[in-house]
Amino acid sequence: MERVTATLTKPALRIGPHPVDPPVVLAPMAGITNVAFRRLCREYGAGLYVCEMITTRALVERDPKTLEMVAFDPDEHPRSMQLYGVDPQTMYRAARMIVDEGLADHIDMNFGCPVPKVTRKGGGSALPYKRRLFGEIVRAAVRAAEPAGVPVTVKFRVGIDDEHHTYLDAGRIAEESGAAAVALHGRTAAQRYSGQADWSAIARLAEHVRTIPVLGNGDIFSAADATRMMRETGCDGVVVGRGCLGRPWLFRDLQAVFAGEPVPPGPPLGEVAQVLRRHAELLAEHMGEQKGLRDLRKHMAQYLRGFPVGSELRHRFGLVSGLGELDDLLAELDPDVPFPDDADGPRGRQGSAGKVVLPEGWLDDPEDETVPAAAEIDHNGG
Missing domain, CATH: 1.10.1200 (Non-ribosomal Peptide Synthetase Peptidyl Carrier Protein; Chain A)
Known part of the structure; x- marks a missing residue:
């Protein structure tokens, strides 16, 4: 039995009006975090469980497949939805639609997707490089959702690559724009899911952003990883992605460790x-x-x-x-x-690092507010 227990003194995590106890968030994963998988994970422990990523254009245009994906169990609360968008106007319309039709209780915004078909259009993890546009998109969502009590959070990566880090600016802008929390995946877009997540970047962001919670994401494959990340970085909570693939009982382990209880052994x-x-x-x-x-x-x-x-x-x-x-x-x-002892550790596809494909001239002017052409993708996932 893994005798890991948490001795953290952080105050309880809240996302807007919603308590998140334990301070654990299930990351949206394309084709994975549908209502069935979220229910399976919720049966093992509390936390915040985010549905698959939804694109703003597909939502406002009421794409039938997208509306099917916006499904929650009757007892699922808060209902958490992640949006992908590159256009402030479309983001505003999508957030207003969520509020007006009562589709969700929390909106998370995706600025971390490293998939080439997204970054080559200026979306996902490429977009925070455009500081002003990034801020406009966050403010649009907050302006639409906050008056109704629906908090908006923002997830992003360290940057495009080692020469173009954007996370400190992104955290500051999100905080100033009214975001209820930020989450950092400690990898650049160039890393994709390869190598090791840089937890020191999460620590720097936690020092940089002081008025809202900072969540850490990357390489959490056990309850011990979660508590170690919080101790080493000072972050307010953790975001779990690939670590729960084929292991939904990880949320049981996380529930135990944050309650100061021994982590149960792995199941036979x-x-x-x-x-x-x-x-x-x-x-x-x-x-x-x-x-x-x-x-x-x-x-x-x-x-x-x-x-x-x-x-x-x-x-x-x-x-x-x-x-x-x-x-x-x-x-x-x-x-x-x-x-088996060797069943722990990295899960899912890690892939390999590679050059990030960007629109021509993307890096020329970080203050450019122009909405990237054709980046408002009409598919979901990412």
Whole structure:
């Protein structure tokens, strides 16, 4: 049993009017953090659980797929939605729509996406380089949402690359523009998800931004990582992304450590099979059995990681198409196999670092307020 306990003296985290206890946020992940996965994670512990990223243009144009993604459980509170946008006017319209139609209780803004198809248009993690435009977008969301009591938070990266850090300016501008909190992923866009997150940048931001909470994101794969980040950086809370893939019980561990209790041991294979089955049920309920089980396939390798499961059986798990078939496969697992020591550590695709693709002349003038052309993408995810 991991005898990690928290001895932090930070005041309780609040995002606007909403207490976040423990101070843990589930990061939006494209194709992952749908209502089924969020419910599965919430069954293990409290915190703030953010839905998949929604693009502002798709929302205001009422794209049917986008409106399907804006789904929350009846008991899910606060309902947290992340928006991607590059145009202050469209951001304002999207935030007003959320407020007027009661779609969410909290808006998070994505300025951290490093995907080339986004940065090459000036969106995502490329946009904070344009300081004035960045501020206009944040202020537009705050102006639309704050009067209704809907807090706006902002997530961003260290910068474009090691030569173009933007996070201190982004934190200051977000704070001055009325954001309720900021979150920093301790990597540049050039790193994508490779290498190690720079927690020292999170510490510098926590010293730089003093009137609103600062959350840290990057390389939190265990409860010990979360408490260590808060101790080392002075941040007010943590944002968990890839660390919970195939491990929704991480939120149980986080709940325990922030309550000063021992972290439970990792579950044996039989318990993991039960969690996997529960995930399947929730996806089937949300999407229908066929589509839901197809969606579950992407999670199989993470759930089975480190366990002695043969390649042929793993292959069959990766092709599962129904609950009955899944039950047959789960019955072939040895329920008594203990949780493997090597199942901890980085999860999900890390990829490799690379040059950030930007619009021509993007770095010429950081004060340019021009909305980047064709960057108001009409797809979701990121």
